[in-house]
Amino acid sequence: xxxxxSRVFLLFTLVLPALNGCLWHTRRVPRAVMxxxxxxxxxxxxxEIVNRQYDAIHSLSATVEFTATEGGSLKxxxxxxxxxxxxxxxxxxxxxxxxxFLPVVHTRAFDMASDGKTFxxxxxxxxxxIEGTNTVTKKSKNAFENMRxxxxxxxxxxxxxxxxxxxxxxxxxxxxxxxxxxKLEIEPEYLLxxxxxxxxxxxxxxKRVIYFSRIDLRPVEEDIxxxxxxxxxxxxxxxxxxxxxxxxxxxVTIRRPLEQYQIKITIQKLQLNHELPRETFVLTVPKDVxxxxx
Numbered sequence: 001x002x003x004x005x006s007r008v009f010l011l012f013t014l015v016l017p018a019l020n021g022c023l024w025h026t027r028r029v030p031r032a033v034m035x036x037x038x039x040x041x042x043x044x045x046x047x048e049i050v051n052r053q054y055d056a057i058h059s060l061s062a063t064v065e066f067t068a069t070e071g072g073s074l075k076x077x078x079x080x081x082x083x084x085x086x087x088x089x090x091x092x093x094x095x096x097x098x099x100x101f102l103p104v105v106h107t108r109a110f111d112m113a114s115d116g117k118t119f120x121x122x123x124x125x126x127x128x129x130i131e132g133t134n135t136v137t138k139k140s141k142n143a144f145e146n147m148r149x150x151x152x153x154x155x156x157x158x159x160x161x162x163x164x165x166x167x168x169x170x171x172x173x174x175x176x177x178x179x180x181x182x183k184l185e186i187e188p189e190y191l192l193x194x195x196x197x198x199x200x201x202x203x204x205x206x207k208r209v210i211y212f213s214r215i216d217l218r219p220v221e222e223d224i225x226x227x228x229x230x231x232x233x234x235x236x237x238x239x240x241x242x243x244x245x246x247x248x249x250x251x252v253t254i255r256r257p258l259e260q261y262q263i264k265i266t267i268q269k270l271q272l273n274h275e276l277p278r279e280t281f282v283l284t285v286p287k288d289v290x291x292x293x294x
Contacts, residue, residue, distance in 0.1 A: 113283035114149035132294030155235035
């Protein structure tokens with residue numbers, strides 16, 4: 001048995017076509033352009049790209065410019081520090097040295113050295129030395145005091161993906177404005193989620209997510225998660241520059257969403273795979289400088 005059409009249905013059927021011009025409003029929006037060619041890759045090929053790049057670099061010595069920003073929507077304010085120059089020295093497995101200079105006067109603003117387990121940070125303007133482990137046990141109200149050397153290390157070099165790690169590959173896209181043409185462009189990408197399994201359990205947690213551009217299959221971003229599943233560090237990579245036989249991003253932007261700060265590293269000069277003496281990673285400070293242990 002067929003039901004009779006309801007009065008409401010009949011009303012919309014009869015009235016809507018007559019009101020079509022009144023109900024709909026059309027406006028022009030910028031049209032995003034797809035790239036002419038898009039590359040494809042298997043998850044294993046993406047793993048090989050990451051591991052090959054990591055294996056290719058044993059040490060790094062860079063002259064850089066830092067741009068730091070503190071604050072954001074959670075704090076209701078944002079403070080940007082004037083760009084300042086510095087040096088970064090890195091050597092596997094975990095050695096790191098980062099030095100920053102005050103603008104204009106070019107005296108040392110900070111000097112940090114680490115062996116991967118402990119670190120020492122000297123801040124000459126405050127006449128203070130901070131020492132501690134690479135693990136934050138008690139957070140400071142000053143976001144930059146919570147920064148540890150591994151944040152630089154993990155952001156500059158995307159660590160290898162092990163054969164026993166679980167992978168979840170997905171595909172997506174972002175829409176960006178081309179800085180030259182000022183037009184919207186769609187950038188297709190692969191997302192490779194690296195998962196870790198709880199000991200003795202079947203629960204998997206996201207450890208990190210690596211984003212690959214499908215235009216050239218280069219890593220463009222890595223999100224690193226903490227044990228609670230929140231994004232701890234975001235490393236965003238600029239366009240590749242060629243240094244000898246190796247390509248490396250011209251900029252690396254480090255974001256720490258939970259602490260609400262960001263550091264953009266612009267590489268001005270880079271040497272790769274030069275042997276760095278052990279003294280490079282030893283920080284010696286004047287004896288009269290007070291030391292604060294974290």
